[in-house]
Amino acid sequence: MMSEKNDNLLSVRDLVVEYTSGGEIIHAVNGVSFELEKGKTLGLVGETGAGKTTIAKSILRVLLSPPAKVKSGEILLEGTDLLKVREDEMLKIRGAKISMIFQDPMTALNPTMTIGNQIAEGIRLHNDVSALEAEKMAIDMLQSVRIMEERFHEYPFQFSGGMKQRVVIAMALACKPKLLLADEPTTALDVTIQAQVLDTMRDLRNQLGTSMILITHDLGIVAENCDTVAVIYAGQIVESGSKEDIFDHASHPYTVGLFHSLPMWAMGEKRLHPIDGLPPDPRIEPNGCMFRFRCPRATKACEATVPNAELTSGHFCRCIAPKEEV
Amino acid sequence: MLRYVLQRLLMTIFVIIAAAILIFTVMYFVPGDPAKIILGPEATAADLADVRHQLGIDRPFLVQLGSFMYNTFIKFDMGTSWFRNTSVFGGMLERIPRTFLLGFLSIVLTSLVGIPMGVNAATHHRKWQDKGVISFAMVFMSVPEFWVALLFIIFFSLRLNILPSFGIGSWKNYVLPILSGALAGIGGIARYTRSCVLEVVHADYITTARAKGVMERKVIYQHMLPNALIPVLTNVGTSFTRCIGGTIVMEKIFSFPGVGLYLSDAIASRDYPVIRGCVIVIAAFTAILMLLVDLSYGYVDPRIKAQYVKQSTKKGKIKNVA
Amino acid sequence: MSPNSKTILPEKNQVRKKRKKQGMWSQAVVRLFHDKLGMVGLIGILALVLISVCAPLIAPFSPTEMDLKFINAAPSLAHPFGTDALGRDILSRLIYGGRYSLAVGFLASVVGQFAALILGMIAGYAGGKVDNAIMRTMDVIMSIPATMISIIVAMTFGTKNFIGTIVALGLGGIAGGVRMCRGLVLTVRQEEYLRAAQAINCSTPRILFRHVFPNIISVMIIGMATGIGNMIMVAAGLSVIGLGIQPPAPEWGAMLSAGRDYITHYPHLVIFPGLVIFICVFFFNLLGDGLRDAIDPKLRK
Numbered sequence: 001m002m003s004e005k006n007d008n009l010l011s012v013r014d015l016v017v018e019y020t021s022g023g024e025i026i027h028a029v030n031g032v033s034f035e036l037e038k039g040k041t042l043g044l045v046g047e048t049g050a051g052k053t054t055i056a057k058s059i060l061r062v063l064l065s066p067p068a069k070v071k072s073g074e075i076l077l078e079g080t081d082l083l084k085v086r087e088d089e090m091l092k093i094r095g096a097k098i099s100m101i102f103q104d105p106m107t108a109l110n111p112t113m114t115i116g117n118q119i120a121e122g123i124r125l126h127n128d129v130s131a132l133e134a135e136k137m138a139i140d141m142l143q144s145v146r147i148m149e150e151r152f153h154e155y156p157f158q159f160s161g162g163m164k165q166r167v168v169i170a171m172a173l174a175c176k177p178k179l180l181l182a183d184e185p186t187t188a189l190d191v192t193i194q195a196q197v198l199d200t201m202r203d204l205r206n207q208l209g210t211s212m213i214l215i216t217h218d219l220g221i222v223a224e225n226c227d228t229v230a231v232i233y234a235g236q237i238v239e240s241g242s243k244e245d246i247f248d249h250a251s252h253p254y255t256v257g258l259f260h261s262l263p264m265w266a267m268g269e270k271r272l273h274p275i276d277g278l279p280p281d282p283r284i285e286p287n288g289c290m291f292r293f294r295c296p297r298a299t300k301a302c303e304a305t306v307p308n309a310e311l312t313s314g315h316f317c318r319c320i321a322p323k324e325e326v
Numbered sequence: 327m328l329r330y331v332l333q334r335l336l337m338t339i340f341v342i343i344a345a346a347i348l349i350f351t352v353m354y355f356v357p358g359d360p361a362k363i364i365l366g367p368e369a370t371a372a373d374l375a376d377v378r379h380q381l382g383i384d385r386p387f388l389v390q391l392g393s394f395m396y397n398t399f400i401k402f403d404m405g406t407s408w409f410r411n412t413s414v415f416g417g418m419l420e421r422i423p424r425t426f427l428l429g430f431l432s433i434v435l436t437s438l439v440g441i442p443m444g445v446n447a448a449t450h451h452r453k454w455q456d457k458g459v460i461s462f463a464m465v466f467m468s469v470p471e472f473w474v475a476l477l478f479i480i481f482f483s484l485r486l487n488i489l490p491s492f493g494i495g496s497w498k499n500y501v502l503p504i505l506s507g508a509l510a511g512i513g514g515i516a517r518y519t520r521s522c523v524l525e526v527v528h529a530d531y532i533t534t535a536r537a538k539g540v541m542e543r544k545v546i547y548q549h550m551l552p553n554a555l556i557p558v559l560t561n562v563g564t565s566f567t568r569c570i571g572g573t574i575v576m577e578k579i580f581s582f583p584g585v586g587l588y589l590s591d592a593i594a595s596r597d598y599p600v601i602r603g604c605v606i607v608i609a610a611f612t613a614i615l616m617l618l619v620d621l622s623y624g625y626v627d628p629r630i631k632a633q634y635v636k637q638s639t640k641k642g643k644i645k646n647v648a
Numbered sequence: 649m650s651p652n653s654k655t656i657l658p659e660k661n662q663v664r665k666k667r668k669k670q671g672m673w674s675q676a677v678v679r680l681f682h683d684k685l686g687m688v689g690l691i692g693i694l695a696l697v698l699i700s701v702c703a704p705l706i707a708p709f710s711p712t713e714m715d716l717k718f719i720n721a722a723p724s725l726a727h728p729f730g731t732d733a734l735g736r737d738i739l740s741r742l743i744y745g746g747r748y749s750l751a752v753g754f755l756a757s758v759v760g761q762f763a764a765l766i767l768g769m770i771a772g773y774a775g776g777k778v779d780n781a782i783m784r785t786m787d788v789i790m791s792i793p794a795t796m797i798s799i800i801v802a803m804t805f806g807t808k809n810f811i812g813t814i815v816a817l818g819l820g821g822i823a824g825g826v827r828m829c830r831g832l833v834l835t836v837r838q839e840e841y842l843r844a845a846q847a848i849n850c851s852t853p854r855i856l857f858r859h860v861f862p863n864i865i866s867v868m869i870i871g872m873a874t875g876i877g878n879m880i881m882v883a884a885g886l887s888v889i890g891l892g893i894q895p896p897a898p899e900w901g902a903m904l905s906a907g908r909d910y911i912t913h914y915p916h917l918v919i920f921p922g923l924v925i926f927i928c929v930f931f932f933n934l935l936g937d938g939l940r941d942a943i944d945p946k947l948r949k
């Protein structure tokens with residue numbers, strides 16, 4: 001365990017994040033813990049509203065507060081707790097050590113700034129370089145995401161969605177960060193563009209040795225890009241482990257349900273099996289297993305706190321009756 | 327770019343001419359015989375006919391309109407005031423700079439106070455600064471300008487006796503009209519700025535900027551404001567036109583000899599040439615102002631700029647990079 | 649189905665029932681009732697309306713009764729707001745004056761919004777030449793400040809005409825309203841549900857009134873609420889330059905402008921009418937804001 005820990009770039013422990021909205025508390029993230037090794041990719045999988053983006057934004061401390069508030073937990077980046085770091089030091093970490101790619105490239109770029117300047121801005125902030133050098137570095141970055149140098153002085157509205165997302169990627173990786181948080185980087189794009197963008201990301205990451213947290217609801221993307229996977233439901237990790245653990249030995253009924261609702265896993269069958277019901281109201285104080293309302297295996301015992309049991313080495317499952325998928 | 331400017335310019339000229347036709351037509355149908363207005367109720371029929379002929383108002387409507395347009399826009403002659411016997415155009419030339427200065431200083435004051443207020447409110451959303459600005463803006467917007475003007479006169483001129491309440495002569499004459507004219511505008515601009523900035527505060531690209539490690543102050547000044555203030559610019563433009571409209575009442579209260587007072591005196595005495603002249607001048611001023619706002623809009627917003635630089639894009643771009 | 653999934657069912661139904669009851673308007677009303685400032689505005693306006701309607705019961709004096717012993721008297725117990733140049737009780741005149749001012753503001757706002765609504769809907773829906781003609785006209789009108797339009801129209805109708813004043817005020821701000829309304833129609837037109845309505849052969853008037861109108865009306869209501877306050881202010885401004893409603897009618901603006909002559913020695917003649925206008929406009933602005941938040945929560949944030 002100890003030797004493993006030294007390889008951990010990031011560990012998140014018992015992270016709790018709440019939003020206040022109109023006097024009501026919304027429990028967005030309820031005690032999430034996970035580790036990420038250097039150079040590896042963790043896939044955070046879950047439905048919309050499960051708290052994935054909130055986790056990523058709390059790591060970078062860019063949650064708008066109010067309404068959001070990190071109630072408790074630790075976020076350790078190479079041993080330093082990011083939640084305790086002073087804001088001016090955090091400025092040096094954002095964009096330099098950790099950077100983020102956002103879901104919608106259409107709105108993620110400043111419409112009144114040339115894309116070149118947007119990339120160069122981050123470079124100048126974190127490297128001691130002149131404006132001209134920063135521009136050169138930004139042009140290199142642009143070229144590495146296969147955008148021509150001539151477009152340096154153009155504005156975001158002159159780019160297509162896929163190209164914008166490549167610009168965002170160039171921006172995020174411009175300072176060679178150790179950790180990249182990719183929040184559904186391809187959801188807003190056409191299927192044909194998705195692969196292209198993911199390839200660009202993978203190539204660059206391999207070059208730079210950047211670790212990544214990939215947030216998605218697309219299990220196909222997880223299968224192709226991730227080393228480890230954490231499945232999130234209602235602000236909790238319900239199952240985590242290596243890609244093989246999750247894909248071949250899914251044990252939590254929610255994970256199983258997710259796979260059943262996918263066309264490619266149901267290929268042999270006549271119809272898909274969607275999960276009944278809806279995610280629980282996030283205003284309800286979390287108690288017991290939050291999936292019990294939709295779970296076919298739920299019993300009275302599920303109302304009590306469910307421990308995060310280690311099934312095999314590194315494969316955790318938060319269920320009192322984990323079942324090996326056949 | 328040039329084509330766009332020309333197009334917009336043509337539109338402006340059309341608007342000014344149309345406004346002139348409109349005001350002439352409306353005035354033509356205003357009840358009451360101009361000759362009777364000039365000569366008074368006891369004039370004889372022969373005298374009336376004589377004056378009518380002199381004024382040219384015994385001709386058919388279209389002829390009158392034609393000669394009016396010809397005189398106004400070709401000869402720059404707006405006729406002679408019926409009661410002052412002076413050239414309307416000359417009267418205008420004398421008064422326009424005063425009114426313009428008054429409006430301009432009011433709008434400068436409005437923007438200098440209102441925009442920072444709005445930005446401050448939005449960046450401290452829901453905190454006391456925000457609530458304070460909202461309340462102030464609400465009060466400012468609800469205060470009738472002319473009442474504030476009168477209160478200022480009561481307080482500064484009559485009680486403290488430090489500022490003059492009427493006339494023109496020194497810079498002091500401008501202080502109270504500017505202050506009272508700016509008040510309502512400040513409320514409006516502050517509110518508008520606040521909502522524009524708030525719209526941008528939650529934008530994704532602001533989070534992107536923060537995620538890059540940009541300092542909060544820079545996030546506000548380099549990322550939020552350039553985007554948020556583009557629409558505010560138009561608002562300042564329209565506020566300016568409202569200001570000019572407001573000067574009619576304001577100049578009356580302060581007996582400030584600008585276009586506004588000229589107009590309200592003319593309305594009281596039914597001095598048609600002066601009324602027409604004032605309306606055309608104010609309309610032309612507004613139209614030109616809107617033209618300038620539109621053009622500057624294109625200059626600050628790359629999306630619009632690109633639309634009218636399109637033709638020369640390719641060449642220009644390569645040059646830029648090289 | 650396990651027994652557990654059944655226990656969850658009633659809860660789901662409850663949620664569904666609760667949602668069904670709330671229509672767009674009742675939701676808006678509920679939101680408005682929860683908005684403190686908006687309610688202050690609404691209650692304030694209702695109070696002002698009530699006071700002017702019941703003026704004879706409330707006013708201590710008749711608005712036209714002259715008391716030559718008290719000319720320009722400063723506020724006292726008998727005359728809380730003092731008396732004017734003809735010895736009339738200012739408080740009573742203000743109470744009666746609400747009838748004029750509120751009616752002028754309300755009617756002018758309704759006239760203006762209604763005209764803007766019709767023109768805007770025609771322009772937006774018809775498109776092409778009609779649209780062009782209407783909008784170019786509006787461009788011309790827009791190049792003349794609203795106050796001046798009102799002045800010109802007021803002159804055309806003659807100065808001492810109640811209906812003329814209302815039309816003049818209403819038409820003053822029409823260009824902005826037409827533009828906004830047309831913009832809304834164009835936005836709504838692009839929405840899918842309108843295509844759907846056209847696809848099933850809805851007639852044009854039906855499309856206009858069943859589909860386009862409800863989307864626009866909420867915006868117009870907000871515009872009307874703030875418009876009333878604004879109109880009261882402009883009406884008073886017109887009185888100041890000698891147009892609009894004239895003394896001896898106890899209209900607030902007319903009272904204020906009549907008091908201007910005595911400002912040197914009797915400031916209370918202008919202070920109180922102005923104060924009442926201010927309070928009234930303030931209430932309407934509060935209500936307008938509250939309505940906007942209530943009707944269009946998207947704008948809130």
